[in-house]
Structures are given as C-alpha cells and as structure tokens.
Amino acid sequence: MDGGSRRESVATEAIAFVRAHTAGDGADRDLCELAGELLLGSELFARLWAEHPVRNRPFGTTRFAHPQLGELTLDYEMLALPDPGQWLVVHTAADDSARTALDLLSTLAAAC
Structure with missing residues (x-):
C-alpha cells in the first residue's frame, strides 16, 4: 500500500469513528465542532465524510x-x-x- 492510500485508509477509519461519536443523543459536542472545522478546512475530510463511514470498532x-x-x-x-x-x-x-x-x-x- 503506498503512502497516499495508507493515509486515506487511516483517515477513513478515523472519520468513521468520529461519525459514530457525533450521532444521536450521546453526541460529543467538541467532536461535532471539530468535524465542522475539518469539513471546512480539509478536502480529504469533506470527501470521506460525504461517504458516510460509520464504525464503532x-x-x-x-x-x-x-x-x-x-x-x-x-x-x-x-x-x-x-x-x-x-x-x-x-x-x-x-x-x-x-x-x-x-x-x-x-x-x-x-x-x-
């Protein structure tokens, strides 16, 4: 796996974890704010977030x-x-x- 795809794989796992913890009644407010900042500031984050990965592994x-x-x-x-x-x-x-x-x-x- 090359550096770019490894970076994207790790990012996808991290984003899936963030999405799992920013949903529902138990949403982490600070994590929600961080996700909002990353959506505005990172093309990679915005693209992967739009894929809706959710994992609570x-x-x-x-x-x-x-x-x-x-x-x-x-x-x-x-x-x-x-x-x-x-x-x-x-x-x-x-x-x-x-x-x-x-x-x-x-x-x-x-x-x-």
Whole structure:
C-alpha cells in the first residue's frame, strides 16, 4: 500500500469513528465542532465524510508515525466506561518490531 492510500485508509477509519461519536443523543459536542472545522478546512475530510463511514470498532490495528522511531503498528482495544461517551483505549505492540520500538521509547522517556 503506498503512502497516499495508507493515509486515506487511516483517515477513513478515523472519520468513521468520529461519525459514530457525533450521532444521536450521546453526541460529543467538541467532536461535532471539530468535524465542522475539518469539513471546512480539509478536502480529504469533506470527501470521506460525504461517504458516510460509520464504525464503532472496539478493537483493531492502527499505525502511528513517531518522529524518532518511525512507523509503529499497534493493536488497540476500546473499553466503554460507566460514564456515557467515555472510553479507555489500550494500545499494545502488534509485532516484535513494535514491541522493540516501545521498549526503546520507554527507555528514552525514562532518561528525560
């Protein structure tokens, strides 16, 4: 997958999550305002938003671009908390290279 399509894939997942949390009675007001700003300021966001992706996936894999460690692939799991709209998101290393990178990151953080 090239950089552009990977970027769009990650953006689609993020937008689907935002759409899921800006709908209905439990809509997050701040998230709604952010979505409105992004609709006006980002062609990519506006185009993907118009496709109406909705996902409330409680688990999956995501990629982060860390400035020192490069790309990290992490698994995540979302746990609903008792207060409506609050979630605990836990990330874990998806593979050995991510585990090594996270170990290095914890070493760098301890040195600060």
